[in-house]
Amino acid sequence: MTNKLLLCFTFLFVICGSISGQEKEDKRILKADEKYKQYSFRPAIDIYEKVRSEGYVNSDLLTKLGDSYYFNAEYAKAAEVYGELVQGSDSILGADIVFRYAQSLKTIGSYEESDKWMQEFNKIAKKLELNSKAGYNYLDKIEANSDRYEFKEFKYNSAYSDFAPSFYRKGLIFASDRDTGNLARYRHTWNSRDFLDLYKINADSVSTNRVVKIDVLERRLKNNGDDLTGKEEKDDKLPKKKNRINSRFHESTSTLTKDGNTLYFTRNNFIDGKRYEDEEGFTRLKIYSAEWNDGKWVNVVELPFNLEGFSFAHPTLSPDEKFLYFVSDLTGGYGNTDIWKVEIVGDGTFGNPINLGGNINTQARETFPFISDSDLLYFSSDGHPGLGGLDVFTTKIAFDDYSQEVVNLGKPINTEFDDFSYIIDDSTKQGYFASNRPEGLGLDDIYAFVETVPVPIDCIREITGTVRDKISNEVLAGATVKIIDDENNEVSTTLTNSKGEYRLELDCSKNNFVRALKDGYIASEVFLPKSDGKPKTVDFYLERDVVTGGFGDDLAKLLQLSTIYFDLNKYNIRPDAEIEIQKVIAAMERYPSLKIKVNSHTDSQGRDEYNLWLSQQRAQSTVDYMISMGIEKERLVGQGYGETMLINECENGVPCSASKHQLNRRSEFIILE
Known part of the structure; x- marks a missing residue:
């Protein structure tokens, strides 16, 4: 470059x-x-x-x-x-x-x-x-990423410098210092070349396959598309000089909103028709905007976040157009030039510049950012390991995550020369970039390409969790957990361990489903959209496809519930019992034909007649609670058995501990139908 x-x-x-x-x-x-x-x-x-x-x-x-x-x-x-x-x-x-x-x-x-x-x-x-990005196996990595592009003809280059392409309506805008035949020629002394202007290709039906300056009006073109702007004809509809995009100095690197009504571009600091120098005597670069109105660009203004004493250049929009990304040598960066972003608040208001961080920016130059619709940031750098000069790199920046791997695009995009200002259309895989490689027509040339094989951008996300029975909360060992892509192809699979745990990895740059299966249970799955790659826990609670029991079986045992206990001489539902009864309720909601009988019992303490009455109260309180939770009373029967069905030796006259007596104060849920 x-x-x-x-x-x-x-x-x-x-x-x-x-x-x-x-x-x-x-x-x-x-x-x-x-x-x-x-x-x-x-x-x-x-x-x-x-x-x-x-x-x-x-x-x-x-x-x-x-x-x-x-x-x-x-x-x-x-x-x-x-x-x-x-x-x-x-x-x-x-x-x-x-x-x-x-x-x-x-x-x-x-x-x-x-x-x-x-x-x-x-x-x-x-x-x-x-901040050093050097690595010594980088040539092997670059070689592995090479040969993924096919070059196409681009017939609009000149013998001068042509670069910084950007998508513009149905064509392109790009920067050039080509000789347009103007009476006045302005040169800068960096390399004794002409100053840059913005040109458009195929922006309208008249200028199809012609290169004209961006300020040129359609009706000021001859039928063959020649540019008449060298002649200063009187035309009330032509923007005044101070309100045109192209000036006597540099204009370059533009980006257009999707509605086509706002253009952001780079220009030398140019105020009231004059070049502005800062206290050090330098004319910095600034970012400007222009509005499309009545067939021409108007209202050219400098953006408010530009600061004197620093340069701002190479704007590009995020896919949702909520942020403007750019390059600057602002204080607080990592190197000569860094990539920053600023929020577009609206009504001409912008947030404060935010640096993208040390994973993307280095001690050298990062420049010419572009963001595709798939949230891939492309940029040029001579700080990341490359082939020489500026190379083009890419990294995933979805969800404001700037920590993903930075990947060199390899050959033929990158060479030992400067390769930069890369753009691509995700839908067609067609794009453009510029390079100063010697086989070009001019000092810098634009190259068209088709991406034939996407450059691998690793975005690995770890998914962990447990698989449990929905009603009993029992962990399910040996359950199958699969990763399914959005075309229902199985990507990977594993089995849960003895604790019901699993671990899988998926490609977070794609949509995925995580599916859990086990014999006797209904399969369950969770949709995981594209993400930033941060680990995620996904727990599954599987429902039984049938209740594996019949008449006379204790539903609580089938569901592996904890026993429903009562306090001494009490028949109210304890908090711990309420949790287990809720699981019985869930089972009855899942299986509408299920009917049960609540059998309640007491210990042997107290008179037999009293215990029979107490157990009936316990059965009825359980039934009443379940009815209050929405279970039809026709599906429930409650009966108390007093101390007639003890489960241990604690009969009348037998000394027992309180904990042993507790075991007899219980309820059971017997399947009737």
Whole structure:
């Protein structure tokens, strides 16, 4: 990339060595240093190289010359100059110089040498607690992700720089510094190229297959689609100059709302028709918006979250259009430029910028974000392990989770050169990106592609839980638990252990069902939509398909309920008994034909006649409670048996403990039908 849109981003330059008296007196060096300070790298390079050819070389000159080449994307020359610097310098090199040297080596295919310097950078970064993304098996990973794209023809490139495509109605918008024949030509001194404007392709029926500036009105085009904007015809409907998107300076990197009525784009800080310089003398990049009205773009305004002294660029919208993502060198970031987001509140109001964090942002450059409808964030970086220069990466950011794996898209999207401004349509798998690879027509070219095999984005979610009987709450060992996708295909399966527990993993980037099954029970399943990958507990409570019992069986035992006990001389329902009776009620609701008889008993303490009366009260209180919970009285019978059915030796006259007497004060639920 020719780095035009990085024009005003602030970079950390480490100046090695000192300036001798002879250097201070060299007016050429002073002039080059001034150009360098102003990011006018092309004039600075010309002067530094002239002085260097005369044999005047030191670490300060080599540092600035190497940086000038690096930030102008001339990586082969940068590698040469940095190589001379590291070989001849006795001082400790700064982390940024080591990093740029390693990146420059990578772009010319010197991967082994690049890895050596990345290891050196990691040592420095660890001491400085910088955020390092270096890894030494990254080439294998990149190779595994390669060959997933097929390139298509894109016939709209020029001999200049064409990049930053974005979807626009039925066509594209992109940035270019192509020669449009205007009477006035404006150049910037970063690389001595023309300033950028926004162009559109296929945006309307008249300009089909033609490239025209975005401000051009349909009726100002000839039938063959030629652009007449070079002629300043009088036209009341043409936006006034100060209200047009394209100005005398940079415009680039745009994103359009789905209704087509709001455009966000990047521009040099341009106020009241004049370029605005901050206190340091720099013209920063800002994000602007424009509104579509009556067939033209109007109301071009700077967004309020732009701050003076910093640059804001490369806007893109989240799929729900609630957030605007962008790139900035704001304080509080991780590197030269980071990806941030801001909430779109509405009515021209925005929230505060939020950094996406250290998993996505590095100590280097993250830039050109784009978010697909499937919540995949694509961006370019020279901080994550890549092939050299800027590479395109992707990561899943659904549910505001920015901790997922960052994946290099591999070849042929990425090369040892700058590859950037990637966009894709999820529905067609067609997309575009830009690169400064040498086989292109211009300095930067747009490439069209079709994604043939999706890049694997691992989103693994752990699902755990237990399977129990719905009525008895008994854990069910040996139950089958399956993961089923939304096309009813079985993805994985397992069995519950002796504690009724299971564990499975699923792809959280897809919709899934978790299904539990066991013989004698009705299967149950839970739908799990796409998620952020956080672990989830899913417990199942299965219903029996039949009650496996018959006339005279105790339903409580079949359901493995706890025994219904009563206090001494009491017939009210205790709280612990209420819980178990609720399970009997659930069974009767599940099986409408079920009828039961409540048999209640007492211990042997007290007179026999009293105990018979007490047990009848206990049976009736149980029946009354169940009726109050909605069970029809015709399905219930209650009978007390006093002390006639003791379950132990505690008869009259036999000494027993209180706990043994308690066992006899009970109710049973006998199946009648």
